[in-house]
Amino acid sequence: MTDQSAVRESTSKGTLRVLQLYPRDMNIYGDWGNALVMQRRISWHGYTPELLEYNVGDPFPADVDIIVGGGGQDSGQLVIQADLLERAQELKTLADGGTPMLVICGLYQLFGHRFVTRTGSEIKGIGVLDVETHGTDERLIGNVVVATDEFGDVLGYENHSGQTTLGSGVAPLGTTTKGMGNNSTDGHEGVRYRNVVASYLHGSLLPKNPAVADFLIKTAATRKFGSYSPGSLDDRYVAKARELAARRPR
Amino acid sequence: MFYFSVPLGKLVRKVSRLRGGGSALPGLVVEKIDPGFMQRTLSTLPHGVAVVSGTNGKTTTTKMVVELLESQGLKVFTNRTGSNFTRGVAAALLGDVDWRGRLDADIAILELDEAHAVHFVNRVPPRYCLLLNVLRDQLDRFGEIDKTADLLALIAAKTTDTVVLNREDPRVARIAEQLTGQDVAWFGLDDSLLSTFPNDDDLRTAPGGAVPAGLPSTPDADVVLRGVGADSATFEYDGATVTTQMKLRGVYNIFNAAAALTLARRICVAGAAKANQDTLLTALSQVEPAFGRGESLTVEGQPLDLVLVKNPSGFRLGLKSFPAGGYATMVAINDNYADGRDMSWLWDVEFDSLRDGGVDQLTGARAYDMALRLQYDDVRIGAVDPEIAPALASFIRSAQGKPKRIFCTYTAMLAIRRELSKITTVEVVS
Numbered sequence A: 001m002t003d004q005s006a007v008r009e010s011t012s013k014g015t016l017r018v019l020q021l022y023p024r025d026m027n028i029y030g031d032w033g034n035a036l037v038m039q040r041r042i043s044w045h046g047y048t049p050e051l052l053e054y055n056v057g058d059p060f061p062a063d064v065d066i067i068v069g070g071g072g073q074d075s076g077q078l079v080i081q082a083d084l085l086e087r088a089q090e091l092k093t094l095a096d097g098g099t100p101m102l103v104i105c106g107l108y109q110l111f112g113h114r115f116v117t118r119t120g121s122e123i124k125g126i127g128v129l130d131v132e133t134h135g136t137d138e139r140l141i142g143n144v145v146v147a148t149d150e151f152g153d154v155l156g157y158e159n160h161s162g163q164t165t166l167g168s169g170v171a172p173l174g175t176t177t178k179g180m181g182n183n184s185t186d187g188h189e190g191v192r193y194r195n196v197v198a199s200y201l202h203g204s205l206l207p208k209n210p211a212v213a214d215f216l217i218k219t220a221a222t223r224k225f226g227s228y229s230p231g232s233l234d235d236r237y238v239a240k241a242r243e244l245a246a247r248r249p250r
Numbered sequence B: 001m002f003y004f005s006v007p008l009g010k011l012v013r014k015v016s017r018l019r020g021g022g023s024a025l026p027g028l029v030v031e032k033i034d035p036g037f038m039q040r041t042l043s044t045l046p047h048g049v050a051v052v053s054g055t056n057g058k059t060t061t062t063k064m065v066v067e068l069l070e071s072q073g074l075k076v077f078t079n080r081t082g083s084n085f086t087r088g089v090a091a092a093l094l095g096d097v098d099w100r101g102r103l104d105a106d107i108a109i110l111e112l113d114e115a116h117a118v119h120f121v122n123r124v125p126p127r128y129c130l131l132l133n134v135l136r137d138q139l140d141r142f143g144e145i146d147k148t149a150d151l152l153a154l155i156a157a158k159t160t161d162t163v164v165l166n167r168e169d170p171r172v173a174r175i176a177e178q179l180t181g182q183d184v185a186w187f188g189l190d191d192s193l194l195s196t197f198p199n200d201d202d203l204r205t206a207p208g209g210a211v212p213a214g215l216p217s218t219p220d221a222d223v224v225l226r227g228v229g230a231d232s233a234t235f236e237y238d239g240a241t242v243t244t245q246m247k248l249r250g251v252y253n254i255f256n257a258a259a260a261l262t263l264a265r266r267i268c269v270a271g272a273a274k275a276n277q278d279t280l281l282t283a284l285s286q287v288e289p290a291f292g293r294g295e296s297l298t299v300e301g302q303p304l305d306l307v308l309v310k311n312p313s314g315f316r317l318g319l320k321s322f323p324a325g326g327y328a329t330m331v332a333i334n335d336n337y338a339d340g341r342d343m344s345w346l347w348d349v350e351f352d353s354l355r356d357g358g359v360d361q362l363t364g365a366r367a368y369d370m371a372l373r374l375q376y377d378d379v380r381i382g383a384v385d386p387e388i389a390p391a392l393a394s395f396i397r398s399a400q401g402k403p404k405r406i407f408c409t410y411t412a413m414l415a416i417r418r419e420l421s422k423i424t425t426v427e428v429v430s
């Protein structure tokens, strides 16, 4: 595998720049796994990955091909909130323009219009996604399986007390066959909008759901180079991992 | 009513022991008929109650404090962890009190799970507490690590005399700012060792990256761990530096030894005993890890180390503390309730250190999650079998003549010990 990941510059199909949003403050529940999977699979497909970080106060990097962002604790969300609002227009322009993105849990919520806490105070989101979230006393925890048209079953683990409802401008990622997802009522999980995938699932999401990872890579490569040619990847463990994970109790 | 509660409880304890039952029933009986039993009995202790809490290392640290104080001639009451904390303490008390309910001990040293903290400290305000760390552990149960920090802060607030805090863990250190009347004592690390003790905020931040601030200035620590050798450790306290042999393995255990030493010395200084430095150090050098917290067994003439891993920081420390060189390695990952059901944490551990030797065997309900994790870190994988018994047998067969090491989650460790007890001597779990 060491040979596979060391794609020499001369044979590379091109460089893809992956930006991690707020890895310092929003990194709970294995969010690094998503960035790592981007880095490795880009390289295994024959491209050259460039992993970038954006933290509070940094200059926002130009020419970003893929964006990934994760969840945080209350304290982490407070730290990034003002900075994220300042970046709202840039992120919105990128998302509307078709930049592939994956946002999980906390950043999924903040990519919506607002988060209304249990006590009724409102945290403003950046409105990239037509969703809003309400804090509840109920914590949705456990293994989740989501049936999706685009990626087949998406597997992961949810742990959140914010419940998200979707507006008419977006579609859900899929329908849960195990677990709750966006909220405890409508059976929907996550959001699809343009090339943005938003979800409550960690686990981490991308390792056990390579179809989502490859969608982000394919979209980025096609946008940047006009075409995409995948490599042949050794996915022998992921099939077994998915099979076993799907059988685990809630 | 309580005249009868102790004899009755003791009787239930005897009967349930004879029938091979656990400790919960007698504790339950006493709780029901005499709810004040635990509080009343503990309040008779001349030097009060000390609690040890934090995410990692409570059990072994509690054991260390107990053995340190016993080396100074104190009679110490302590608990074993169980599913229900107060009931477990009540049951343990029943075993130790006489028929009239008197406890023959000078002090109680109790391991207190964060989840049970509120309930316990509201009933029995401890005289001392020792707060080790706040790490990501079983978030699916406690929600968030900041909430765990709040629970530890509550223990500190209810403590009447001395609060012992980890200077190097920002979430623990900040608890000092909220305290009003208590004395605060610190244990700390030499700067040179800081990098080997990632705190939870460093997990994904490059060295030198910003970490939420601990305190504006670094407080002086009672005991500082200055260095760790292969089987020795160097501590500094009272302005002197001492090196001692250690039976405990793993740098994180040894850092907790500094914590235990800090608390034990504070208890002595407060009048419980005359602290004799030589006997304290001798006792420290002889402490062995608590059950299930990593142990070394012998299988077919070769050492086999079990290393418990239950959260990313613990796994990282385990990998740092037990270098892979020369060892055959197995990893066993279960996701039962006691292990934590969310597998995300495996992605917060870097496995580069296993790249040279690879991992010979993977097992457990989430063996393939682990395989995937190692694949993404370019670590060579031998065999994968989710069933623990055959995986263990094939690991032992294939690594004949080599020392072996197994990293395992809690319930995987229980299963492995059960299998190993068929072929070697393993301490009996009580």
Ligand SMILES: [Zn+2]
Binding pocket: A029, A071, A105, A106, A158, A159, A160, A200, A202
């Ligand atoms: Zn989450």
